[in-house]
Amino acid sequence: MTAFYLRWGVVLVIAMIIVGMTVRDYEQHLASVSPAQILDDPPHGDVRVQGLVKAGTLQGNLEEGFATFALGGDQATLSVEYKGLPPENLRELKLLIVVGQWDPASQVFRARELALLTHYGFVVSAYLVGLLPLLLVLFFMGRKVSLLFEEIKQSKLYQSE
Amino acid sequence: MNKTMINRVIRKIQRYKGWFGGAAALCMMAGLYVGLLASPPDYYQGEVARIMYVHVPLAHTSLLAYTVLFGGSIWYLWKRDPLVDNMCHAAAGLTALFTLLALLTGMIWGKPTWNAWWTWDARLTSFIVLLLITIGYLMLRTFIDDPEREARYAAVLAIVGFVDLPIVHFSVEWWRTLHQPQSISMRGVSISSGLLIPLMLMSVGMSLLFSYMLMVRTQMLYLVNLLDAKKGRLLSQFHLSKAES
C-alpha cells in the first residue's frame, strides 16, 4: 500500500506545480483591472484594463490600426486611444481588455494592444470539473483493488482447496 | 496461499497496468503544461479555447469507452466469458463518467463562447442520450439476480444502444447545430500545430488513462465477484461441517 500512496503523492505534487505555475502566469500576464481602479490609483507602466466599448463612441480607421473609444466599467469610463495592428476584435458593445499605459496629463489611455476577455474562471473550472473526478474515481478504485488483493492473499480462501 | 486461483488475465493486468497509468500521467502532465502555459491563445476565442484540451479528449474518450462496451458485449455473447462481462460492466461505468464530464466541461465552454450553458441541438441531445443509455444499462444490471442472465441482457442492451454513436459523431455534419463541425475530418485538420500539439497530448493521455482505468475497474469487479463466490462456498462448507459434527 505504501507504494500506492507514494505514486499518488508524486502525481499530486506535479499537478500542484503545474497549477501554481498557471496561477502565477495568469497574475503576471493576464490579470486585468477596471477603469475605476485606473482613475483612483493611476499606475505606471503597462496595465491591462477590462471594460465595455461604449455604444456610439468608436471612431477612427480600423484598417490602419487607429481607433478611439470610451471604455466603460461599473463606476467609471476611460477614453482610450488605440494605435497598433488592425484590431480583429474591436466593436461597440463588446467587453474586452486594452493593454497599454495611462497618460495622466491628457487623461487618455494609450493602448497598443486589444485582447479578448480571458474567462480564466471558466478555464480553471473546466479543468477542475473535467479532471478531478477522474482522479478521485481512479484513486478509490485503485485502493479498492489493492485492498482486494491483500484480502485474497491473507484470507485462507485458497488454502484448503 | 494459492494465487493461481485468480484468473491469468487479471494477474497479467496487475503486472502491466502500471505502464499504462504511467504513460497516461506523462502525456497528460505534458498536455496540461503545454495547454495551459506553453501554447498561444486562439485568434477568435482567446484564452477560453484552452477548454478544448480537456473537453474534446473527454468527449472522444466517451465514444471510445462505449465502443469498447459494444465490442465487449458482442464478444461476451459469442464466448460467454464472465471476465469479458466484467470488462463490459467496467467500460459502461467509465462511459457514464466520461460522458458526464464531457457534458459538464462542454457547458462550461458553451457559456463564454456561445452565450448558452445548454441548448437542445442535435450534438448535445444525442450526447445526453449516450449518458441516458449508459445509465439505463447500469440500472438494468442492478435489477437482475442471476449473473449469467444479467450479463446477457446487458450485452443486448449495449449493442442496441450503439446506434447512438454514429449519430453523435455525424450530428454536426447531418443537421443544423449550434455546435461547430468536426475539426479533424475528411476536410483536413482545422487546428494549427501550436494548438494541435496540446490537444493530441491530452487526447492520447486521456485514451491511455481510460485504458488504465478500464483495467483497474475490470480487476475490481472481477475480484469482488471472486471473493463473493468463494466466500459463498466457504460459508456453505462451514455450514456443512457444523451439520456433520
Next chain:
Amino acid sequence: MGRKKIGILVSVLIVGGALGYLALGNFGENLVYFFTPTEVKAFSSDYYQKKVRVGGMVVKDSVHALTEKTGLTFELTDGESTIPVAFEGIPPDLFKEGQGAVVEGYWTHGHQFQSHMIMAKHSEDYMPMELKRAGVELPKKDFMKSLQQ
C-alpha cells in the same frame, strides 16, 4: 420479484425512450434547430410573432450599436437571403461580423427579426492570432453549407 421486474422495465424504457426520442422527436424533418433567413422570409403569417431561432452569418459592415438604448441592429444572411435583426441587450463576446450567429426571437409583420438572445456559432478552426493576421486559412466546412443541412 415484482420490484425487480419493474426495475428492469424502467431501465429498458430509459434506453428505448432516449433512442426513440432521437429517432422521432428531435430529428424528424418536422423540427429543426434553427431556420435560415430564406425560410424566415418565406414564413406564412402563422409564424409571425412566434418564438423561433434563426441561424446565419452576420453581414460585414451591417452591425450598428444603438445609442438611445443598449442594443444593436445587424443583418443575417445564408448567402441567398438577408434579414434585418434588431437586438436588445449586450451581444456575446464572440458575436462578430463575418461569423455565425443563432438569434432567438420572432419575425414581425414589419419584416424585421426582433431578438433578446444571440448565441455565437463559432467555426471549427483554431489558430493563434499571428497566423490569422498572416492570412492563413485552415480547411473548414463552408459555413453557408452547414446552414442548409
